[in-house]
Amino acid sequence: MGDLNQAMIEKYRTSFLKEVEANVEEGEWVKMCMQCGVCSGSCPLGKFWNHPPQEIFMMIRAGKREEVLTSDAMWMCTSCYNCVVRCPREVPITHIMHGLAHYAKRLGLTPKNQPTAEFAQRFWNNLLKKGRVNELKLGVSLYFMNGIGPGVKTAIKMAPVGIGMQRTQRMSAMELFGGHAIKDLKGFHAIMQKAQELEALRIAQYSVAPRPTA
Amino acid sequence: MMAKREYSFYPGCSSQKGASSSNYLVSAQSVCAELGIQLNSIPDWNCCAASIGYAGGGELPRLTLSARNIALSEQHNPGQPIVATCAACWLSTREAAERLKHDAQLNAEAKQALGEAGLTLKNETPIRHMVEVLIEDIGYEELKAKVKKPLTGIKVAGYVGCQTNRPFGIAGESYENPKYLDKLIEVLGAESIPTYEKKVQCCGGALAFSEPEKSQEMIKGIIEAAYDHGADLIVTPCPVCQMNVEVYQDQINTTYGTQFKMPVVYYSTLMAVAYGRNAKDAALGGQVIPAKKLEGIAGK
Known part of the structure; x- marks a missing residue:
């Protein structure tokens, strides 16, 4: 897992946003965030997030790779979908949080005992x-x-x-x-x-070429 | 004899014998029998991964779980819409169906994976929640006509929760103030609480297990508001909401010094009692906190 993390760091050295777009579920939506903060204000566990969703989106764009992927934040998502239905730009925030959590886990970056x-x-x-x-x-x-x-x-x-x-x-x-x-x-x-193999294969390919966006 | 309406039924893990919402299944089956709804189970259905499988399960494996269920349904129950009683089952299956329709690569990969067991996915099946079947296919009028024992004098807080309401919800209902559960309560002769402000508050969902303190703080608010409105019981369409709001009341009482003892039932429990079915058919024995008022009516 550490190797995959290293490969991804090298591949996407210049852009964490591109890494997220290519490898995280619904990651191509991150750049649509307009920083209004409705998601953060709507989250039932909002007060427990060290970085609320809106902040996570800006951190991704600012290239704060390690801070985002080792964060406790996205593990606070209860999947209530409040943020999804309220987001003025229809960003699928719940899925991106699940996707970030999964990607962090895949790279071995999840906080211990979370x-x-x-x-x-x-x-x-x-x-x-x-x-x-x-x-x-x-x-x-x-x-x-x-x-x-x-x-x-x-x-x-x-x-x-x-x-x-x-x-x-x-x-x-x-x-x-x-x-x-x-x-x-x-x-x-x-x-x-087979599904797990195909997914692993796709992510390995991404470390060579980014996923074409639909 | 009324013509049967047939559906391809996805019962879900928590509905199984000895599982946490087995009482939901019993009461839903009683209601369906009264309304001429025939549920044909999807043979050999599997878990949908709910909304918590994402740590180990990536996007494709999770979507493939639901794709297998849809493929089995299309093979064995062709032409029948899939109906789920569980909010998470409904949400995951519908989400998977839509995602696969909109992402050609994921769709091709899911189909390739299903091919390993000789399954074919058409993905043409509507994915519906039981509440949609009741409200849209049967309709409030017919739901009311079946009432034999109106639930007169019972005040019920309609707790819709999250996943039956967002992101899909019931057609024509608002995410912030859905009214179908209140309408259903009134149809059954009970008194609804339209201003129950916690009706779409999250209960913590799966995090009730992993983050109990944070979740129980929210659950406390849900129960407290019901008491403030003078509710006799809370009703919900979701197995996770039902369990979370019912079974931790003792722990909440210990933590917060409250004296909660609020029954939390499924809409199908209310309906089965109002339709004149006995306590067993309404699965009243499944209440960890007994619903005494419903027992009284069912025993008459």
């Missing part, structure tokens, strides 16, 4: 395994993501919630043993393997 980055990765791994999310395994693995000690503490704090869910049959201990799965796992895995 809880949403951890959760989001576990969610993905969990669904890829059986084609469907196993809520119980996902929850339990999340409690223990910072080690056994904090995990036990979280599990104890969460126990009443779990008991409520179990009592109302909205959680099943049986999910720890196998659990729900799709039938054609082989086909599913082949599809996802």
